[in-house]
Amino acid sequence: MATAASRRRDTPPPRTGSTEAETLRGFLDYLRTSIAAKVEGAPEPQVRTAGVPSGTNLLGLLHHLTHVERAMFLGDQVTDWQATFRAPAEDSAAAVVARYRGAVAAANEVLDGCDDLGAPVPRPRPGKPAPSVRWALTHMIEETGRHAGHADILREQLDGATGR
Numbered sequence: 001m002a003t004a005a006s007r008r009r010d011t012p013p014p015r016t017g018s019t020e021a022e023t024l025r026g027f028l029d030y031l032r033t034s035i036a037a038k039v040e041g042a043p044e045p046q047v048r049t050a051g052v053p054s055g056t057n058l059l060g061l062l063h064h065l066t067h068v069e070r071a072m073f074l075g076d077q078v079t080d081w082q083a084t085f086r087a088p089a090e091d092s093a094a095a096v097v098a099r100y101r102g103a104v105a106a107a108n109e110v111l112d113g114c115d116d117l118g119a120p121v122p123r124p125r126p127g128k129p130a131p132s133v134r135w136a137l138t139h140m141i142e143e144t145g146r147h148a149g150h151a152d153i154l155r156e157q158l159d160g161a162t163g164r
Contacts, residue, residue, distance in 0.1 A: 075123035
């Protein structure tokens with residue numbers, strides 16, 4: 001059972017501005033913060049321990065989301081998406097969290113320059129059309145939210161920590 005010390009305050013959904021872009025970005029940043037917080041302070045080596053038969057683990061989820069952010073907004077190419085679910089053995093949880101936060105900051109810099117949600121994401125990937133900014137933000141909300149839910153369960157299994 002979780003102790004009072006292992007319960008995070010359950011943060012309500014964000015209060016965003018009134019525009020579509022402010023709403024989408026507000027919810028995406030809320031989810032990004034939530035999943036990074038799930039990995040922070042997770043015990044080593046349990047943070048790498050598979051919590052389900054498929055092998056999914058807390059650190060691997062954040063490592064994967066780092067690749068998704070970089071592919072979607074920065075144009076990085078990923079040749080093996082399944083491999084992104086395994087963080088390198090030499091990387092600490094703190095290093096994976098820092099790399100994720102760096103990818104989010106770089107993605108937000110790109111998004112800061114996007115005034116038209118219907119325009120393509122301005123990412124450098126020759127020969128492959130980019131989705132609209134609206135689609136990319138919506139997909140990232142879905143992707144991050146899905147894995148944040150997985151992270152909630154995995155973290156509670158590890159040490160009883162709960163909350164957003």
